[in-house]
Amino acid sequence: GAVVSQHPSRVICKSGTSVKIECRSLDFQATTMFWYRQFPKQSLMLMATSNEGSKATYEQGVEKDKFLINHASLTLSTLTVTSAHPEDSSFYICSATLRGLAGGPSHEQFFGPGTRLTVL
């Protein structure tokens, strides 16, 4: 149980185009979904937190107009990298949390397999 999928797993695009990455919780309803970015041999950097039906909360330094996040349902969140440039090339990982005992989010985060974005 608690499986999170991402699509696509790998994408190569030209500079200036937009890319959409999907994150789905397959067998549970996710209270909250998170989007991370990971550079080679580095740790995960939280980009934004999204709750179903509300606007995403972006971390300091992350451009909300550049990285559009939509959380349309309890099982789907999307990250759109708009007007992508080579410096946006990275490994993007989403995670999701279960609804906790009290109705709020639980602590445990389940990570997707990641999406490798390469912008030429």
Add this chain to the structure above:
Amino acid sequence: QQQVKQSPQSLIVQKGGISIINCAYENTAFDYFPWYQQFPGKGPALLIAIRPDVSEKKEGRFTISFNKSAKQFSLHIMDSQPGDSATYFCAASNFNKFYFGSGTKLNVKP
């Protein structure tokens, strides 16, 4: 300011040996401390986690030791195997926001 400091950056252990990775944190509001294992090109997978009211948690070959007064916690991998070779991240969480350590690349030699 880095919320969670992890060491060492890399670790080489012989098969059958004990791998030890350490993390330290500052924020006493953290109340959940997970460890994740990540293989190249894959997302992190939860390995084991502990809450601050417990000093040790063991699951199979993996043990977390937690020292609340020192604000430190560590992962011990007993009888390390080549299949354990991966990057390990510690994390600390409060209010569902996670702060990750910088990662430790473990290489278990056969």
